[in-house]
Amino acid sequence: MQQFPCPFCGLRNEREFHFAGEAGKTRPDTTGKVSNADWASYLYTLKNRKGEVREVWMHRSCSELFILRRNSVTMAVLGHEQLRKDVP
Amino acid sequence: MTYSALTLLREAFRGHTGWKPAWRSPKPAAEYDVIIIGGGGHGLATAYYLAKNHNVGRIAVLEKGWLGGGNTGRNTTVIRSNYFYPESVALYELSMKLYEGLSQELNYNVMFSQRGMLILAHSEPEMEMAARTVNAMRLNGVDADLLGPEDVRKRAPILNFRDDARYPIHGAVFQGRAGTGRHDAVAWGYARGADRQGVDIIQNCEVLDVIIEGGVCKGVETNQGVIRAGRIGAAVAGHSSVLAEMAGFDLPIQSYALQAFVSEPLKPVIDTVAFSPSAGTYFSQSDKGGLVIGGGLDRVPSYGQRGNMPMQETVLSGLVEMAPAVAKVKLLRHWAGIVDVTPDSSPVIGPSGIDELFINCGWGTGGFKAIPAGGFLFAHLLASGTHHEISRPFDLDRFTGGHLIDEGAASGIAH
Numbered sequence: 093m094q095q096f097p098c099p100f101c102g103l104r105n106e107r108e109f110h111f112a113g114e115a116g117k118t119r120p121d122t123t124g125k126v127s128n129a130d131w132a133s134y135l136y137t138l139k140n141r142k143g144e145v146r147e148v149w150m151h152r153s154c155s156e157l158f159i160l161r162r163n164s165v166t167m168a169v170l171g172h173e174q175l176r177k178d179v180p
Numbered sequence: 181m182t183y184s185a186l187t188l189l190r191e192a193f194r195g196h197t198g199w200k201p202a203w204r205s206p207k208p209a210a211e212y213d214v215i216i217i218g219g220g221g222h223g224l225a226t227a228y229y230l231a232k233n234h235n236v237g238r239i240a241v242l243e244k245g246w247l248g249g250g251n252t253g254r255n256t257t258v259i260r261s262n263y264f265y266p267e268s269v270a271l272y273e274l275s276m277k278l279y280e281g282l283s284q285e286l287n288y289n290v291m292f293s294q295r296g297m298l299i300l301a302h303s304e305p306e307m308e309m310a311a312r313t314v315n316a317m318r319l320n321g322v323d324a325d326l327l328g329p330e331d332v333r334k335r336a337p338i339l340n341f342r343d344d345a346r347y348p349i350h351g352a353v354f355q356g357r358a359g360t361g362r363h364d365a366v367a368w369g370y371a372r373g374a375d376r377q378g379v380d381i382i383q384n385c386e387v388l389d390v391i392i393e394g395g396v397c398k399g400v401e402t403n404q405g406v407i408r409a410g411r412i413g414a415a416v417a418g419h420s421s422v423l424a425e426m427a428g429f430d431l432p433i434q435s436y437a438l439q440a441f442v443s444e445p446l447k448p449v450i451d452t453v454a455f456s457p458s459a460g461t462y463f464s465q466s467d468k469g470g471l472v473i474g475g476g477l478d479r480v481p482s483y484g485q486r487g488n489m490p491m492q493e494t495v496l497s498g499l500v501e502m503a504p505a506v507a508k509v510k511l512l513r514h515w516a517g518i519v520d521v522t523p524d525s526s527p528v529i530g531p532s533g534i535d536e537l538f539i540n541c542g543w544g545t546g547g548f549k550a551i552p553a554g555g556f557l558f559a560h561l562l563a564s565g566t567h568h569e570i571s572r573p574f575d576l577d578r579f580t581g582g583h584l585i586d587e588g589a590a591s592g593i594a595h
Contacts, residue, residue, distance in 0.1 A: 093489050107490050111480060132580040136432035136523050140421035142483045164435075165483045 094167065098151035099158045099174040112148040114138055115159050144170065183287055202368060203375035208382050208407050212238040214562055215400060215409040217387050217423065219243025221252040221363075221548065222415035222540055224370035224381070225555020226562065231377035233556075234563035239379045240409075241371075242402060244386035248367030251417050254485070254517035255548040256440045256474035258453055258464070260297050260358035261322050264313065267573040267585050268526065269320035271553055274570055276357060278552030288369030290361050291467070297358035297453040298332060300339070300502075302347040306458075310353045317355070325354045338449045338503045346501055347458045358453065360464055360472075366551055390427040390537070397427065397537035413538045413562045415554070418483065418518025420541035429533040431541070432523055432579055437482045437516040438474075438545050439491050443509045445469030454502065461498030470512060473499055477521065477545060487514045519544050523579070525588035529557055530567065530575035538562055539576075 095103040120126040120134055139145075142164060149160045159173040181187060181200055191198055214230060216223045219241045230236045243249075259279055261272035283289050301310040310326055317324035332352045333341055339349060371381055382404065389401040391408070399408030414423050418435045446469050455462035463473045475495030478488065492514070500507045521544045522528060528542035540558040543550055557571040567575065578584055 106480070128580045128582075133430065136579045137430040138421065138432060138434050139425075140431070140434050140481070141425075142419070142422050142435075145481070147481075164481060167480070167482060167484055167488075 094169075096149070096151075096160065096169060097172045098154065098156050099172060099176070100154055100156045101151060104151065104153065108151060108153045110150045110152050112150050112157065114140075115146045115148050148175070202372040203381050205383065206380045208240060208242075208380065208385065208402070208404050209238065210406075211399075211408045212240045212380070213409065214239050214411045214413065215407060216241045216413045216415060216562075217400065218415040218417070219247045219367075219371070219381060219383065220250050220415065220417060221248065221367050221370065221551035222417075222543075222554040222558065223413075224248075224367055224374055225551050226413060226415060226540065226558040227374040227379045227381075227555075228370045228377070229556050229559035230563060231374060231379055234559055236563055239374070240407065241374065241379060241381045242385045242387060242400070242407070243381070243383045246383055247371050247381065248364055251517035251519060251547055252367045252551070253364055254440070254515050255363055256462070256464070256472050257360045257363045257548060258297065258358070258462070258474075259292065259361050259549040260355055260453075261549075262297065262299065262313070262317055262324065262353065262355045262358065263587055264316050265585050265587065266320050268587050269317070269322055270570050271527075271557075271574070272550060273320075273322055274556065275550045275553035278556060279361065280357075282366075282369070282552060286369040286373045288365060288372060290365045290369050292359060292361040294357050294359040295452050295464070296335070296354055296356045298327070298336060298352040298354055298455065300332070300347075300352045300454065300456045300458075301350050302456070302458045303350060307350045310351060313353050323355060323357050325356065327352045327354050335452055336450050336454050338505055339454060340502055340504055342504070347456060360453065360466075361548075363548060366548070370551075370555070387423070387426070390423070392427065392534060396535040411536045411538070411562055413540065413558055414532070415540040415558065417541060417543065417547060418520050420520050420539065424532070427532065427534055427537060429537075431528070431539075431576075433520045433528075433542055434481050435483055435518050436477045436480075436521055437484060437486070437488070438477055438519045439487045439495065439514065439516045441473040441492075441495065441511055442466070442513045443471040443473070443506070444512050446471065446506075446509060449506070450503075456498065456502050459498030459501045461495050461502055463499060463502070471499075471506060471509065477519070478516075483518055485516050485518055487516050519547070521545075524584040524586040526585040527554070527574050528576055529554070529561065529571040530577070533576070
């Protein structure tokens, strides 16, 4: 099995992780009017890149959500970023 | 040359020296009326029906590798139309009907064997859902039967009827007209049929860029040079998003690997297709005797056409639960295809958003069974520029309009 990095737990078995979606989408401002096209694009459009991708994943064992950078062809993990902010 | 018992006999007598290649390998012309990107089942079937039903003159199919070398040659060959929504049934039943006459039509044996398919129900609530599925299928005009445990046992005694089964068999949804086909033969049969009508099938021709002039798609740049066309259709499955990025339009598609397995050859143990949603596994037996085993999508989006351990464990442990007697059977081969999954597990057929560029994609894990219908409907779209009534609901505009056809949720079938 492959090992994925959790920012909190470190390297863990890939089966403990859940793919949540592509990173970088911004929810349209729903206090104003949002067109059908913009809303559909937010809900459904995907870049689905072949090669380097940046995605939101969850480590289900500890519920940590984080950014995983990996290669979608070789499956190599290229890096990860913490999404959780530290207590100020 | 037309294939028949007579030509087979004649060739047998002259040492099989008279067989001709089933299709030509031409150099690409500078321009065509229609170019189809992707020489898998859908692309080849599209070319065939364009030439046959719509009388389009100059057609080319561009394939970056070899014919049927992608998902068409990497699936578990199941053909079925056991869906829930009327739109889906119309689509997959069209495909089933075309498959039923395909060997005759193409003069090429695609070995469509209507051995039936069981979708097992493992609890009383699942039996209620099975009854709902059967009713929906019958209302939509498709054959379906609700089987009790004894009927299932008669059809497939290899399945797990032990008292200690984790998933005891309460019954099944049975579609008798479902079955399996010879995947390579479907690609080769359509290729030969298209070639005979003058379609240029160009292999080892990879599309590197899409030519857009004034917002209109005018052709493609390939590793064999620029090829221009009046209209372009893309049927590139798992690589649809890559093509969309070249051309500059958006798709709601995520690519995943879908794995499958073949075992060493065995004496006949099952003469139907059996699927257990609880176990996450389905299997049938090929004419050579190998068990052909499949399951759900990988958990990680991927363009790597390779198998991997997590899903292998899930699918094979599911197989052992479904049929404990085959636990010690050895695997012969294991592979993965890259499938294009949409949010509602239904395909996309329609305009891309760029003039003269049309797409046929999003078939997810169920593209093989849909090859004849996908080709038939895509050819109609490419020839006329407008939808056939069966493909209309599958336009990209369903995502902005909110008319999703959510088969993943409705029929509970892994897509």
